Amino acid sequence: MTLFTIGPVEMFPEVLEAGKIQPPYFRTKEFSDIILNIEKRIKKMIGTNEASRLAILTSSGTGAMEASVMNVFNENDRLLIINGGNFGERFRKICELHKIPYDTLTLNPDEKLGANHFLPYRNKKYTGILVNIHETSTGQLYPIDIISNFASENNSLLVVDAIGSFLADPYAMDEYDVDVTIISSNKGLASGSGLAFVVVNTRAYKSILNNNVKSIYFNLTDYFVNIERGQTPYTPAISVLLQVEEHLKIVENMGWDAYMEGIEKRAEHFRASIDRTKYDIPNYNLSNMLTPIFPIKKNAIEIYQTLKHDNNLILNPSGPPHSNSMLRVGHIGNISDSSLNLLICLLNKI
Amino acid sequence: MTLFTIGPVEMFPEVLEAGKIQPPYFRTKEFSDIILNIEKRIKKMIGTNEASRLAILTSSGTGAMEASVMNVFNENDRLLIINGGNFGERFRKICELHKIPYDTLTLNPDEKLGANHFLPYRNKKYTGILVNIHETSTGQLYPIDIISNFASENNSLLVVDAIGSFLADPYAMDEYDVDVTIISSNKGLASGSGLAFVVVNTRAYKSILNNNVKSIYFNLTDYFVNIERGQTPYTPAISVLLQVEEHLKIVENMGWDAYMEGIEKRAEHFRASIDRTKYDIPNYNLSNMLTPIFPIKKNAIEIYQTLKHDNNLILNPSGPPHSNSMLRVGHIGNISDSSLNLLICLLNKI
Structure with missing residues (x-):
């Protein structure tokens, strides 16, 4: 079998080997060092600075999408969702369920997103923009510069699901003024499925701290506090973390x-x-x-x-x-x- | 290194090998068959019948504890939580956050739970009882017969976190009149961490269907619908599923x-x-x-x-x-x- 799928993907031999290792006990200094190393590398590759925070969630990418929306926003916000396929629609469902006001910029299946699409949405006081930068269900890679400009003009928090793009397309979180980036372990990181990562800059972090998150498991603040000592609040998918470490080494070495x-x-x-x-x-x-x-x-x-x-x-x-x-x-x-x-x-x- | 820890644990060679296999694409008939097989075996080993439902969550055990509480109960319920350590306290925090009314039956760290402890809580119209049948932070295994009797007398739904007990102590969900059982992949199932399982009987399932769950990721109904075709709504931790399958085979063969x-x-x-x-x-x-x-x-x-x-x-x-x-x-x-x-x-x- 050869997988031309986009998650799971064909894993490199070293990454497969990492999956075979007896998972170590994780509440140790040695395992904390692995997590801190992964944190450093992901921040670097995602193009953000050390002040940004990383949450390592044991969940699929959808869990991280929901966690991001729940932690950053609430019913006092007003969001614009770029909805050009199944994953844009998923963001919409999340906002609908959590009663976060939103508008959708909806695209036809074969429609190319351009600056003109944003004209009707100017000066509407959006506090946040949600976009799956690569809408994986259609393959469209949206123009980050246009979206980023729109977010800046509106002073909106920009949340980018880069699950279907990270480590395949150029991406630079700080340069694009992205406030939250979501990725997962089984796409560009070519590791096992089971982990998702949320990176937030200091601006988004402030919003999170001022929010009341109605979840124990998806309370990002707990993850940010714990990662300071190289830990997660709950048992992570240990083997997947070891695989991610291995894949990041491959990328660095190459x-x-x-x-x-x-x-x-x-x-x-x-x-x-x-x-x-x-x-x-x-x-x-x-x-x-x-x-x-x-x-x-x-x-x-x-x-x-x-x-x-x-x-x-x-x-x-x-x-x-x-x-x-x-x-x-x-x-x-x-x-x-x-x-x-x-x-x-x-x-x-x- | 030899792990005398209780998650992760030392895995059997066959299970470690399963972690090394290239994860297959999962939206296939072949992978559905694996999931359906796991479902069948877990139901059997947990001591429930075919009409019960299984949700396979990609999360730690805590995610499944929160999902169970959120899906089965709401602010119109009144719960009794057996709180004899860190995991009982976690159930309490979940109810507190989700505004589900509760009382706690609190034990001192060295106190043995007995029938007398329940006397002050009789006839208080609890709609649910939450217990970590083995409070893993202290090691105490609670008497399921006493708890089950109390639940029956009160006609309460009985939710048992068996994460720290399943496949180590005798357990029989239907025989004990347990309505919801929660387990995870990295304890008795001796597989990698990353998966949790929630089994609900038809009575608890009815409660779930009548509830409004404020989560996309932790909406158990979606998992119950999907498992009918051997699938999960979102990408599962595929390698962990393969390991669980392998471990269940070991248990069966032995x-x-x-x-x-x-x-x-x-x-x-x-x-x-x-x-x-x-x-x-x-x-x-x-x-x-x-x-x-x-x-x-x-x-x-x-x-x-x-x-x-x-x-x-x-x-x-x-x-x-x-x-x-x-x-x-x-x-x-x-x-x-x-x-x-x-x-x-x-x-x-x-």
Whole structure:
């Protein structure tokens, strides 16, 4: 099996080995050092400074999305949610449930987000903007500069779900004036699933401290207090932390630029090689993390099944409304040139 | 290093190997079959029937404790919480935060829970009872029959956190009239940390359906709906699920009785062998999962440090108020007779 999915992804051998180690007892100085090291590296790679805070949650990315919204905002806020797919819709559901007032900037499935989309929403006193910078359900990578400018003009807190983008696309939290960034362990970090990370800058941290969070498990302040001593308030997914540490070492050893360039080249090669008479590719900006393909004459699920059963290659199927029309091909993780070329060859033959 | 801790615990070789496998894509029939198999086995081992529902949460045990309370109860309920240590206190904090009315039956650190403790709480119309059947912070295993009788007399929903007891002590959810049982992956199931399980019977399920849960991530109904097709609503900790499957196989192959007897014998052997002129052991009922020991002349943390540094044996230190006075020795997981005898020998020499 080779996974062209975007979580889980093909893990590097060293990361797989880390999953096999007997998990150590974690309330020790030695384990605290591992967490502090991970904290330092993630802050660096996410492009923020030491004053920002990191929460390591044992949950899926959705848990971290909900935790971020609950901790930073309340019913006195007014949010603008960029809703261009399943994950934007998830942010909307979270705000709806927690009774946090919001408007949505809704995009059609094939619509490219631009500065003009924000015109109707100017001067509406939004206290926060929520965006999945790469809407993974459609593949669109939104223009962070336009969103960031809009947030700055409105003095809004900018919350970016970078789960589907981190370590695949350029990202610089402080440079883009992002206040909260959400990532998870099983996408760009190419480790096991089970951990999500929330990074908040000092501005967002102040909002969190002034808020009453109705959750013990998702009270981010507890995580920020505990990480000062290299700990989490509750037992973390220990093996996944060891895998994340290992993957961060791989990225560092390879050199961050080289690592990112490898993913970019893989995405470019795939997009240049796929037969456009057989597959449509959207016209909006794409993340390096994945390429959405729309088979022109065939059913997407049938292609998924054929590649899985006949060739052990797993593409990422899509949820509604794209289930039958779109497949997604992930470019992250330990994908070899030969697997990628085999996939291209088979797709072009179908 | 040998872990005499109670989460993480020493994992069996087959379970460690499962952690090394490349996590498969999980939205497939094959992975659904694994989940459905785990569901079947956990229900059987927890002693409930097929009509009960299982939620597989990617979180620590605390996440599942909070999820259970939030989903089953609301501000119209009135709960009795057995509070005899840190985990009883955690249930209290959860109810306090979620504004669910409660009384606490509070025990002194060395007090044994008996039927008399319940006399002042009779006929008070409790709609629910919350108990950590093994209060892991003190080691006390509470008498389930007394608690269950009290719950039945009051027609209360009985919520049992069995995190520190499942697969070490006898447990039979249906026989004890337990409505909700909470367990986690890294204790009796001797797998990696990151997953928690909530089993609810049809009575508790009705309460959940009639409730408004203010959480997307911890909405148990979503988990119950998804598990019908062998899935979870959000990406689970895939590798931990594979490890749990492996451990359940070990238990089945060894025979459940033989497996449980092994842990019981280990606990009995330790308790019979430890030098009582040097260590006190509490007089209340103990779980087979761990033995708390109170060094009479030495400081507990110093013993922990010595065993760790000189012998690579890790005991479970205790949180306040017992940090300096109590250590806990776990008996679950893949502990060999020779490691256990070495530990006993060293402890008796100190």
